[in-house]
Amino acid sequence: MSVPAPRVLYSYSHAATGFAARLTGRQAAHLAAERSVLAVVPDATLQLHTTLTPSFLGLSASSGLIPASNGATDVVIGVMDTGVYPIDRASFAADPTSLPPGKFRGSCVSAPSFNASAYCNGKLVGAKAFYEGYELELGRPINETEELRSPLDTNGHGTHTAFTAAGSAVADAALYGYAKGKTVGMAPGARIASYKVCWKYGCMTSDILAAFDEAIADGVDVISASLGSTGSAEPFDMDSIAVGAFSAVRKGILVSASAGNSGPGESTARNVAPWLLTVGASTVNRRFAADVVLGNGDTFPGASFYAGPPLGATKIPLVYGRTVGSKTCEAGKLNASLVAGKIVLCDPGVNFEQGDTVKLAGGVGAIFTSAKELGELALGSPQIIPATAVTLRFRNT
Structure with missing residues (x-):
């Protein structure tokens, strides 16, 4: 039986010093025995973890933090998720004269299903997809009748999280007629760079670390990752989010990650490395009553x-x-x-x-x-x- 040849998927230079590769168990063990190698970590699959919210939080377009920061127009938020669906979405619209901050070095990458020149603007300033680890795990190329090998979101989770962070204001938004009002992201002037790392069957840690590497190089100001493990928590040095975030924080980038959907109970929170801003969900003062x-x-x-x-x-x-x-x-x-x-x-x-x-x-x-x-x-x-x-x-x- 033939042994597949080793293949390098990614070389990391910003988020970590190392690489992701296809190796046999024996090859990985041999590499781990080298004194110059700090660790060999198996690739793993992670999973994905209202109009009223701004006013509930005391955010106002006319006073306070938003106008004082000019809506965070000089901030780029890197969102690691299932991509973004900006087509005909007012929430991702931008002033045609609005340009990305000069410090941002990223870009939107076109693919057959993603027209970067049409979809990207002064709001959506970056869009890239990372799938080498995912395809290796699948054992085949991505089937584009099921999902798209591009930054375009076919799940919805990434579009949701990107808008929550920095979506432009949209009037008369509602869900099936409920909660009608103006909906807006928490930092409506901020720019969005989308890094697609999650696919139909999950998010590979090798792809996530590659996205951290790219986001750091691109010069984002904030990284948002609403994803993580669902099983036992890994030690920080074996956790791709913790490792990538550590390098990002050293570069002055704030990394916000979700605490997960598990609980209640002890040890059910995820992404708890001390250099992370770990975020949990909460409730608001509104209820859609149907007694x-x-x-x-x-x-x-x-x-x-x-x-x-x-x-x-x-x-x-x-x-x-x-x-x-x-x-x-x-x-x-x-x-x-x-x-x-x-x-x-x-x-x-x-x-x-x-x-x-x-x-x-x-x-x-x-x-x-x-x-x-x-x-x-x-x-x-x-x-x-x-x-x-x-x-x-x-x-x-």
Whole structure:
């Protein structure tokens, strides 16, 4: 059986001193035994971790931090994520006369699916894709019928995080008619450089470190990385985000990284190296109320993003998913004869799929109980049938 020849994927000169390569286990062990080699680290797959928020945080376009900093127009934020989708997006529009800060040395790289000259401007000043490690892990080139081998975002996560950081103001924004208002990024004058490191099946650490290397060389001011490990935390010197961030911080670049989606519990936060700005999610003072009212008059607070016609005032029977085929309302497992014309209570599952499942089984509405980890938070989601999310306490009543 032939052994694949070693192949260098990346050479790092800013984020680390080293390289990423395809090696056999024996070759890696031989390299690790060399006294001049500090460490050999296996490539690993990491995963991805409102209009009201600026006012909730006290940010104003007319006073305070935003005008005092001129909206951070001299700042470039490097966003490491799933890329960016700027096509026909007012949130990535820029003044035609607005030029990138002179210190920024990056660029937008064209590809068959990404027209850099059309998509980039004074707002989106950089766009690059890193996939060598990902394709090696796949064992084949990227299938462009599934995802695009370019900076263009086919997931949405990267576009979301880039806008949250530095999106231009957009009037009358709403989600299915909810939360209508002006939406704007936290630093609306800042420029965005997108580094696509995450793909359909994850984000390879070799690609992430290559993006750190490029972002440092490009001269970004801030790096934002909403990604990380989902398993046990690695030692800092074995963690590509911690290593890349350390080099970036030494160059005066602020690195902001997500704490992850795990918890509650000890040791569930990620990206906790002391030189990182570790960011966790929080709540705001707004709720999209869609309460559940039982036949006996008992009312339970709920939340919903359903935008279609209401059920009306008629009382409708309520059944529990467990008694009609599946407590989590899994696809294909609900008994249509027991569900038809009823509202189904579903235990925590994939909310975006549960509503479809209930509808296919003939249900007219759904109630989703939120996961225990969410505590008193009822997390609503867009649905095709009348549906609301409640806390786990509702099911136990």
